[in-house]
Amino acid sequence: MARDPxxxxxxxxxxxxxPIRWPGGxxxxxxxxxxxEFYELNPPRNPARAPWARPAPDVQNYSYRDYGNxxxxxxxxxxxxxxxxRGSVSLNVAVCEHHPEVIEACAENGWxxxxxxxxxxxxxxxxxxxxxxxxxxxxxxxxxxxxxxxxDGWLAPALTYTERTMDLVAEMGLTYVCDLFxxxxxxxxxxxxxxLTSIPYSLEMNDTIVxxxxxxxxxxxxxxxxxxxxxxxxxxxxxxxxMCIPLHPYLIGQPYRLAAFEEALSYITSHDKVWLATGRExxxxxxxxxxxxxxxxxxxxxxxx
Numbered sequence: 310m311a312r313d314p315x316x317x318x319x320x321x322x323x324x325x326x327x328p329i330r331w332p333g334g335x336x337x338x339x340x341x342x343x344x345x346e347f348y349e350l351n352p353p354r355n356p357a358r359a360p361w362a363r364p365a366p367d368v369q370n371y372s373y374r375d376y377g378n379x380x381x382x383x384x385x386x387x388x389x390x391x392x393x394x395r396g397s398v399s400l401n402v403a404v405c406e407h408h409p410e411v412i413e414a415c416a417e418n419g420w421x422x423x424x425x426x427x428x429x430x431x432x433x434x435x436x437x438x439x440x441x442x443x444x445x446x447x448x449x450x451x452x453x454x455x456x457x458x459x460x461d462g463w464l465a466p467a468l469t470y471t472e473r474t475m476d477l478v479a480e481m482g483l484t485y486v487c488d489l490f491x492x493x494x495x496x497x498x499x500x501x502x503x504x505l506t507s508i509p510y511s512l513e514m515n516d517t518i519v520x521x522x523x524x525x526x527x528x529x530x531x532x533x534x535x536x537x538x539x540x541x542x543x544x545x546x547x548x549x550x551x552m553c554i555p556l557h558p559y560l561i562g563q564p565y566r567l568a569a570f571e572e573a574l575s576y577i578t579s580h581d582k583v584w585l586a587t588g589r590e591x592x593x594x595x596x597x598x599x600x601x602x603x604x605x606x607x608x609x610x611x612x613x614x
Contacts, residue, residue: 313610315499316475316489316498316499316507317489317491317496317497317498317499317507317607318497318499318604318607318608318609318610319607319608319609319610320496320603320606320607320608322492322493322494325494325548325603325606326602326606327599327602328547328548328549329494329495329548329549329550329595329598329599330549330598331545331549331584331594332584332594333582333584334582335545335549335582335583335584336541336542336545336546336549336550336582336583337538337541337542337545337549337550337551337552337582337583337584338549338550338551338552338584338586338591338594339538339551339552339553339577339578339583339584339585339586340397340508340551340552340553340554340585340586340587340588340591341389341394341395341396341397341553341554341556341574342396342397342398342399342464342487342510342553342554342555342556342588343382343385343396343397343398343399343555343556343557343558344398344399344425344464344555344556344557344558345377345378345382345398345399345400345401345404345411345415345425345558346374346377346399346401346404346425346428346429346557347378347401347403347404347407347408347428347429348360348370348371348374348375348428348429348430349428349430349431350365350366350367350368350371351365351366352428352430352431353431355431355432355434355435356435357432357434357435358432358434358467358469360430373559374559375559376558376559376562377557377558377559377560377562378404378407378408378411378558380562381557381558381559381560381561381562381563382411382414382558382562383414383562384558384562384564384567385556385558385561385562385567385570386414386415386418388567388570388571388574389418389574390418391571391575392571392574392575392578393578393585394574394578394585395418395419395420395421395585395587396415396418396420396421396587397420397421397422397423397462397587397588397589398415398420398421398422398423399423399424399425399464399487399555400412400422400423400424400425400452401425401426401427401428401429401466402424402425402426402427402447402448402451402452403427403428405451405452405454405455405456409455412455412456416456416457420587421458421461421462421587421588421589421590422452422456422458422460423452423460423461423462423463423464423485423487423588423589424445424448424449424452424460424462424463424464425464425465425466426444426448426465426466426467427444427447427448427466428466429466429467430467431444431466432466432467432469433465433466433469433470433471433474434469434470434471435471436471438473438477441471441473441474441477442477442481445463445477445478445481445483446481448460448463449481449482459482460482460483461483461484461485461588461589461592461593462483462484462485462486462487462508462588462589462592463478463483463485463486463487463488464486464487464488464510465488468488470488474488475488475498475499475500475505476500476501476502478505479498479500479501479502479503479504479505480500480501480502480503482503483505484504484505484506484589484592484593484596485505485506485507485508485588485589485591485592485596486498486505486506486507486508487507487508487510487553487588488507488510489507490509490510490511490512491507492507492509493509493541493544493550493551493552494509494548494549494550494551495507495508495509495551495591495592495595495599495600496603496607497600497603497604497607504596504600506592506595506596506600508551508553508588508591508592508595509551509552509553510553510555511537511552511553511554511555512555513533513537514533514534514537514552514553514554514555515555515556516530516554516555516556516557516560516561517555517557517560519533520560520566521560527565527566527568527569527570528569530566530569530570530573531569531570531572531573534554534570534573534574534576534577535573535576535577537552538552538573538576538577538580542580542582542583545582551591552577554574556570
């Protein structure tokens, strides 16, 4: 039986060489990843996973998430603008058709778009290679058509994959993925063709985990974000780290949650030596300067000391 997924090799955090240096001498590459999503009321059935907890039509859960595109997104956008923070949009590309006004607002503010699949209610598991290629190509084409941007990043819809996903996104020209949660620095992903990097995208900082799983208060979430940043900022003096805040507008955009998020965001962005980046920018810098050296130094997991 395989010991690990085989997507990455082992390189101890404590003494990696060369040390990562971010632009401008920054200690932390900081990025914010709003998940701009669309959930279908009654999507096609996937035998491996039901889209809703309640019988169809699950109006309760559908409308709860619809709040994000109608209301929560706009509050989140204003808070990020006040802190001069661009977003890297984890995009269900169907939003381009359902809510073009949201896409336009992101583009106007210089945000990056990367793919989170077509809908968050359509999963990759169980797809054939041809079907999965079609989903990736649709993301490439739709983002180019509606935003003019090249697609560089991938976060699988609802975090669902096949054994081919990493190889396919690399082969089709993408440069980074957010689906691996194994590190606080970027790292090479083992693929058959191309060059692919894993960019840290933290489940611990993700508002879905914080609010819906760990059931913490908004004030506690602000404290968590600050503590995460403080540790990564201190360690980043030795070798640059990455901090990500993944967000969902239907959660972070609730009126009573927004002030605590903005407080933490203001705290982080007010520090010197913080690179306010996008996922694409982090991946490009790492791929140019560190990917090959880290890949050469790492050991397969089975050979790790």
